[in-house]
Amino acid sequence: MIRSTLFQHRTRTSISGFMTASLLLFWTSGASASLYSKATHYLIDQQIKAGCVDGVGRFDHKGVFEVDLNGDGKLDLVLSHQGLHCSDTMARSSKCDVQFCSILVYFRQGKLLKKQDEFVGYILSFRAAPEPVFDIAEIDGTVTQWHPRASHTPTHP
Template identity: 45%
Template sequence: MRLVALVMWVLVATTTVAAAQSYSKAAQYLIAKEIRAGCPAGGRFAAAGAVERDLNGDGRKDLILSHDRLSCKGGSSISKSCGMQVCTVKIYLRQGKLLRQKMDFLGGGVTLGPTNVPVISGYAHGGDAWAIRWNGRTFR
């Protein structure tokens, strides 16, 4: 039984990594972790749901993961990290070779603006718009 579970995990991880070849190793690890948390049978983030890009203007790629853009295999096609209107959104900033989580909140329709320190926007419960941006110390 353990062997079957290990083989299944390797297949899911391999599928995830193969789909994310352009991501850093730290991002690949976090993407795979979020897929396992949101989709017991495996799944895949759309490109807009797993974005590795500089979010704080330091020239290094950070990561934003939005579960509303995670499609699951098997019984339920949506992530377990989604409610009726919004899903988990996580923002990570690069510190050395690692990505450290800085925010975890509920939202949907996440987009990033074109500037060097992009405005990150989306919608909240009830469809209310929100927008945040790195201010040098935190996202506000």
């Protein structure tokens, strides 16, 4: 299991403890696709090229979260390959296995978004207010509640 430095502050529960109804989620990922920043559009395009064999596809609302993760007032980014739909015969991102996908975390630095972390999981739900919280299924069968603002920011190389 991949552990993330950003993923250190969490609350764990059994995935079986989640009711089936919790999978029917109300997604509020922020802006519509046309309102994403140029940096977000650039990274979406890069991840489509990385995840789709023919380099053609699209992210839906389950894969793009442009939100202030660290409380600095700037929009950061979480990209989950679970929301990437490819136009090739594979249809699903090559960065996913049967249940789990690559999740990338970017913090805004000026006009750019810098990759801070990458881990494997499946985002079950997201709440933006009063601060962002993600419920993420992990490979070991647990659900982790990730509070990005309470996590330690990783050191930069």
